Amino acid sequence: MNVSQFVKEAGCTVFSEGEDRAIESGYCGDFLSNIISRATDACAWLTVMNNVNVAAVATLIDCACVLLCEGVAPDEAFAARAASLGIWVLGTKENVFEACKTVARICNV
Amino acid sequence: MEDCIRLEYDVDGENFASAGNASESVKRTLKQLGVSPEFVRKVAIAMYEGEINMVIHAHGGKALAEIYPDHIGIYLKDSGPGIADVDLAMKAGYSTATENIRSLGFGAGMGLPNMKKYSDEMTIETAVGVGTTVYLRVNF
Numbered sequence A: 001m002n003v004s005q006f007v008k009e010a011g012c013t014v015f016s017e018g019e020d021r022a023i024e025s026g027y028c029g030d031f032l033s034n035i036i037s038r039a040t041d042a043c044a045w046l047t048v049m050n051n052v053n054v055a056a057v058a059t060l061i062d063c064a065c066v067l068l069c070e071g072v073a074p075d076e077a078f079a080a081r082a083a084s085l086g087i088w089v090l091g092t093k094e095n096v097f098e099a100c101k102t103v104a105r106i107c108n109v
Numbered sequence B: 001m002e003d004c005i006r007l008e009y010d011v012d013g014e015n016f017a018s019a020g021n022a023s024e025s026v027k028r029t030l031k032q033l034g035v036s037p038e039f040v041r042k043v044a045i046a047m048y049e050g051e052i053n054m055v056i057h058a059h060g061g062k063a064l065a066e067i068y069p070d071h072i073g074i075y076l077k078d079s080g081p082g083i084a085d086v087d088l089a090m091k092a093g094y095s096t097a098t099e100n101i102r103s104l105g106f107g108a109g110m111g112l113p114n115m116k117k118y119s120d121e122m123t124i125e126t127a128v129g130v131g132t133t134v135y136l137r138v139n140f
Ligand SMILES: Nc1ncnc2c1ncn2[C@@H]1O[C@H](COP(=O)(O)OP(=O)(O)O)[C@@H](O)[C@H]1O
Pocket: B049, B053, B054, B057, B058, B078, B080, B081, B082, B083, B089, B090, B094, B095, B096, B097, B106, B107, B108, B109, B110, B111, B112, B113, B132
């Protein structure tokens, strides 16, 4: 399922937009070394990390979107970098476990 | 000297907002050159870890990438504190990163192991108080 459709069905907040690609898998994590080496292409990356480096790592791993959980919102530097790199950054109030279930259910991954 | 594409970057040690820019630029260039995604990913991982190490451990430095038809050579050169015990630093999970750095998502102690894992050749030249140069080679 494409990111834009996921946003509608899950009712997420949209902090920045990118290319409307399919979400093909998921990955949860906050340590950037783990994410960069283990997250799969076209994944939804679920994290509670809120800083500008998330945007850099998201581009390097080519994830379909970043989903910030537990009500986290990007700070100014993060939001600006995500917008300029063209990355989907979404937000949800759900915790990481609940958000995983939502991604799995809606995207069938 | 064999023809190659040379890309050079200043890696700012004070600015987390630009950390990863050099790796991102090299990644984009390789993609445009039609290098297969599998290799682009290896380069992106190895170089990003090296770039981040210069930012968080060494007050920044210089990154140089030389792209040849069959491989890429990456030099990450800093004038930071150097690494006293390279074998120890290479251990998975070993990190001297502060709590503040860890709160930014760095400091898992997986950087050097990842660089080793995702490159075909890695050498570290380092001297305490002088600096560190890491060479990474990824074959296409
Ligand atoms: N360029 C560097 N200059 C000085 N020390 C470094 C450098 N790169 C790595 N180190 C040292 O090696 C340790 C392990 O590095 P790494 O595996 O990347 O883990 P991390 O960066 O998460 O601490 C670091 O904590 C640091 O002490």
